[in-house]
Amino acid sequence: MADQDIALVAHLMRRAGFGASRDEIEAKAAQGYDSVVQDLLNPAGGLDDDILMRYNPSYYEPGAIEVNTQLWVYRMINSPNQLQEKVALFWHMIFCAGHSKIDSGQEMGIMVNMFREHGMGRFDDLLLRLSQNPGMMYYLDNTESHKANLNENYGRELLELFSLGVGKDGSFNYSEDDVKVCARAFTGWNVAPAYPPFPHGRSPWVFRFDPADHDETEKTFLGETGPWNGDDIIRIICEQPGTARFLARHLYNFFVADEPQVPAWRLTPPRDVEAIQILEQAYFDSNYSIKAMLEALFTSEFFKDEAVRYQKVKNPAEMVISLLRMVGEHQEIKPGLFEISQEPKYMGMDLMNPPTVEGWHTGREWIDSGTLVERINFAAEMLGNTELDGVRGLVSRLMDRGDTLSPEQFVDGCLDMTGPVQVTADTHAQLVAHAAREGDLSHGSDDERVTFTRRTGEMFQMIAATAEFQFE
Amino acid sequence: MATHFFGLKDRTFYHSHAVGRNEFAGTGFRNPVDMAIASDGSVYVVNRSYENRPDGVHMTVCTLDEEYISAFGAYGQGDGEFVWPTAVALDSNDNVYVADEWLNRITKFTRDGEYVSKWGVSGSGEGELNGPSGIAIDSQGNMVVVDSKNNRVQKFTIDGQYISSFGSEGDGPGQFNLPWGISLDGNDNIYIADWRNDRIQVFNSDGEWQQSIGTSGDGVGQFNRPNGVAVDADGDIYVADWMNNRVQVFAPDGRFITLFRGDAALSKWGKDKLNSNPDMIRQRNIAYSNDPAYEQRFAHPCGVRIDDQGRIAVIDHTRGRIQVYVKEDEPVLR
Numbered sequence: 001m002a003d004q005d006i007a008l009v010a011h012l013m014r015r016a017g018f019g020a021s022r023d024e025i026e027a028k029a030a031q032g033y034d035s036v037v038q039d040l041l042n043p044a045g046g047l048d049d050d051i052l053m054r055y056n057p058s059y060y061e062p063g064a065i066e067v068n069t070q071l072w073v074y075r076m077i078n079s080p081n082q083l084q085e086k087v088a089l090f091w092h093m094i095f096c097a098g099h100s101k102i103d104s105g106q107e108m109g110i111m112v113n114m115f116r117e118h119g120m121g122r123f124d125d126l127l128l129r130l131s132q133n134p135g136m137m138y139y140l141d142n143t144e145s146h147k148a149n150l151n152e153n154y155g156r157e158l159l160e161l162f163s164l165g166v167g168k169d170g171s172f173n174y175s176e177d178d179v180k181v182c183a184r185a186f187t188g189w190n191v192a193p194a195y196p197p198f199p200h201g202r203s204p205w206v207f208r209f210d211p212a213d214h215d216e217t218e219k220t221f222l223g224e225t226g227p228w229n230g231d232d233i234i235r236i237i238c239e240q241p242g243t244a245r246f247l248a249r250h251l252y253n254f255f256v257a258d259e260p261q262v263p264a265w266r267l268t269p270p271r272d273v274e275a276i277q278i279l280e281q282a283y284f285d286s287n288y289s290i291k292a293m294l295e296a297l298f299t300s301e302f303f304k305d306e307a308v309r310y311q312k313v314k315n316p317a318e319m320v321i322s323l324l325r326m327v328g329e330h331q332e333i334k335p336g337l338f339e340i341s342q343e344p345k346y347m348g349m350d351l352m353n354p355p356t357v358e359g360w361h362t363g364r365e366w367i368d369s370g371t372l373v374e375r376i377n378f379a380a381e382m383l384g385n386t387e388l389d390g391v392r393g394l395v396s397r398l399m400d401r402g403d404t405l406s407p408e409q410f411v412d413g414c415l416d417m418t419g420p421v422q423v424t425a426d427t428h429a430q431l432v433a434h435a436a437r438e439g440d441l442s443h444g445s446d447d448e449r450v451t452f453t454r455r456t457g458e459m460f461q462m463i464a465a466t467a468e469f470q471f472e
Numbered sequence: 473m474a475t476h477f478f479g480l481k482d483r484t485f486y487h488s489h490a491v492g493r494n495e496f497a498g499t500g501f502r503n504p505v506d507m508a509i510a511s512d513g514s515v516y517v518v519n520r521s522y523e524n525r526p527d528g529v530h531m532t533v534c535t536l537d538e539e540y541i542s543a544f545g546a547y548g549q550g551d552g553e554f555v556w557p558t559a560v561a562l563d564s565n566d567n568v569y570v571a572d573e574w575l576n577r578i579t580k581f582t583r584d585g586e587y588v589s590k591w592g593v594s595g596s597g598e599g600e601l602n603g604p605s606g607i608a609i610d611s612q613g614n615m616v617v618v619d620s621k622n623n624r625v626q627k628f629t630i631d632g633q634y635i636s637s638f639g640s641e642g643d644g645p646g647q648f649n650l651p652w653g654i655s656l657d658g659n660d661n662i663y664i665a666d667w668r669n670d671r672i673q674v675f676n677s678d679g680e681w682q683q684s685i686g687t688s689g690d691g692v693g694q695f696n697r698p699n700g701v702a703v704d705a706d707g708d709i710y711v712a713d714w715m716n717n718r719v720q721v722f723a724p725d726g727r728f729i730t731l732f733r734g735d736a737a738l739s740k741w742g743k744d745k746l747n748s749n750p751d752m753i754r755q756r757n758i759a760y761s762n763d764p765a766y767e768q769r770f771a772h773p774c775g776v777r778i779d780d781q782g783r784i785a786v787i788d789h790t791r792g793r794i795q796v797y798v799k800e801d802e803p804v805l806r
Binding site: 050053054055056057058060061064066067070192193194195196197198199200201203334335336337338 | 493494500503505520521522523524525555556573574650652667668697715738739741742743745746749751752755756758759760762763766767771772774789790791792793
């Protein structure tokens with residue numbers, strides 16, 4: 001199997017999933033890139049919910065936010081439908097609502113489940129589901145927006161952060177009047193009364209439309225006039241070139257390479273204009289299908305290009321989950337998942353609780369002196385633990401490369417096993433210099449195998465501490 | 473005017489009351505998974521809770537008349553502690569035995585919750601355990617253990633000496649797919665909730681297969697992951713039909729009689745909690761008038777036990793309560 005096939009499939013699995021074990025990467029490379037892309041785009045089967053709830057019975061109607069987060073982290077680690085989980089994270093980072101206000105873990109779980117189930121469908125369908133999602137309705141105050149007393153919050157964020165964006169190519173995509181009209185169209189979109197936490201736990205919140213509270217008068221939105229309701233607004237939004245641009249840039253930013261932060265998009269052109277045009281075209285050609293946009297993206301030359309590999313800073317969820325998948329941890333249901341599920345928070349990404357409706361700042365803003373220490377420590381702890389099945393497997397593969405490995409062969413092997421990670425010549429030289437202190441590696445005797453294993457764990461830890469390991 | 477019973481005239485059931493509320497400590501339960509009822513009426517409830525709330529992992533002792541007695545046990549791996557507690561049984565002296573399906577051990581406590589001893593070795597060999605998920609003590613004082621991940625049932629002396637076993641992985645008679653709960657009748661016949669095969673299997677005390685009840689589905693006599701079973705003095709069989717959110721009742725020959733979907737009104741402890749939170753009374757009242765069934769119904773019922781008055785107690789897992797039903801020979805107008 002050619003190294004470039006391995007590297008390309010590893011790139012695909014890092015972006016369209018949360019990485020993979022070396023065994024899985026090699027199996028998928030043998031399967032063929034295009035076939036793997038189709039599997040990712042067409043989820044089938046999945047995890048057995050009965051087994052999940054058997055050993056974690058609190059996963060049924062889970063109320064606590066921590067339980068919902070654990071369950072999602074478990075799915076990210078173990079779902080065979082990796083793109084589905086990645087897309088759920090993608091939407092969670094755009095359609096931001098958080099537990100700090102919603103105060104119902106169950107509603108956060110329901111929202112993420114909706115992203116998982118419908119996140120690769122049509123964008124108009126997804127926006128409709130989002131606009132009827134009780135957690136979002138409450139988070140953005142639509143439950144307090146009435147015909148007689150308008151609250152513009154949801155209307156504003158729907159346009160600015162969830163669909164059109166402020167503007168493109170230097171122009172604005174909508175006006176203040178459009179914001180007000182949008183909010184008026186969503187009056188009456190509310191939530192039925194739900195049970196309180198005491199004494200038996202909250203009931204799931206349910207969307208309810210109240211026609212008496214809906215402003216059914218004529219409105220002009222983005223130049224179109226009619227007695228618009230919320231679903232009309234969504235139809236008009238989805239017809240706009242601004243929406244195609246907004247989605248294309250978000251997809252590029254999440255799956256291909258880091259773009260500037262979203263507020264800069266009106267004035268800052270895309271990093272790759274041609275790529276954005278391809279994605280915009282897929283949006284309109286497919287009648288707003290996210291899956292079609294993803295297919296265009298993953299089969300494009302701009303995605304496969306070696307120049308975009310390791311151009312994205314791993315977000316904390318990607319950092320944690322990809323390491324767990326690489327070393328084979330928490331692939332069975334066992335205690336300890338709660339602590340693991342908190343790791344992204346320590347790295348600055350409190351899953352199901354983004355800081356604001358604008359979400360997390362991504363790219364290099366994931367890294368500061370505090371989060372970098374957390375990232376390196378966690379990576380070193382995982383990769384340096386030669387007791388873990390996945391790490392032992394990598395050590396064994398390294399041994400298969402020859403009876404004796406020179407320091408350079410050893411470093412190249414370790415980099416290959418942990419990515420393959422691409423490092424600068426300077427980093428490479430430093431790693432080789434470190435390896436050379438103890439000379440060549442052999443594994444003929446028990447003592448040599450112990451030493452080989454120890455040195456591999458140490459080298460994995462050093463790789464985990466490189467700047468390059470922060471990227472994917 | 474004729475009345476029509478269609479062959480089911482000799483039994484009537486009614487809902488009596490509910491016990492408990494969701495609580496991590498004190499007067500309530502958190503993700504209860506099993507219970508045992510002592511001769512003096514004490515009810516020992518296994519609280520599984522969840523990982524980030526280890527304070528909820530313990531045994532609660534109360535009565536079906538909603539009298540709180542005590543709590544014992546805690547999260548951990550030390551003596552008298554649990555990680556994944558899953559089942560409880562009482563011996564003839566009302567000593568309390570709790571199974572832990574992560575630690576693969578049985579812990580013995582006095583009836584007052586004092587730690588006595590523990591036993592259990594992890595593995596798949598004779599007498600070893602992999603996920604003990606249900607326990608019962610027979611008339612000889614031996615313990616019958618559902619060794620779930622080994623897909624078998626093992627019999628031990630009460631202090632853990634291996635006696636015998638039966639069962640293997642599969643879906644044929646006498647085979648299991650991750651069995652969970654267990655109950656014995658007055659003749660030491662063994663009833664096993666064969667969880668992932670969606671059936672109840674009945675064996676005699678020697679482990680010889682007698683009958684299977686149920687198939688997969690949500691129709692009458694069908695199950696979606698049954699996890700608990702109990703047999704009353706008449707031999708009627710009660711099955712916690714976990715993912716169908718109901719309890720089904722069968723005659724001793726396996727014929728379907730009726731089912732319970734949950735009928736709970738607020739328990740005493742539930743009212744106590746609401747009375748100290750007036751805003752939640754307001755919110756609950758609005759929700760209740762909109763959808764009363766939500767509060768009444770079972771949410772993953774997780775075990776059934778019969779007390780010596782013949783009352784049928786159902787663990788209503790997600791709601792953190794016990795729903796109590798009564799079987800009468802003569803009809804009672806309520």
